[in-house]
Amino acid sequence: MNAPDIRVEKGHAEPEEVAAITAILLARAAARPSPAETHRGRPKAGWRRLEREGGFRAPHSWH
Secondary structure, three states, rough: OOOOOOOOOOOOOOOOHHHHHHHHHHHHHHHHHHHHHOOOOOOOOOOOOOOOOOOOOOOOOOO
């Protein structure tokens, strides 16, 4: 398990360039708000849960 954490897909990156992008990624990861702060729950789900629906609806009903 000696795989690198970052892989250069195209071209050649010097160690300084890899260090710079690593520092940027770590700074961005540290600056993200926690998921609990960003969650804005809806009062009602945006989809229907079919298991909570009535079993049969007549084709002529309005619902």
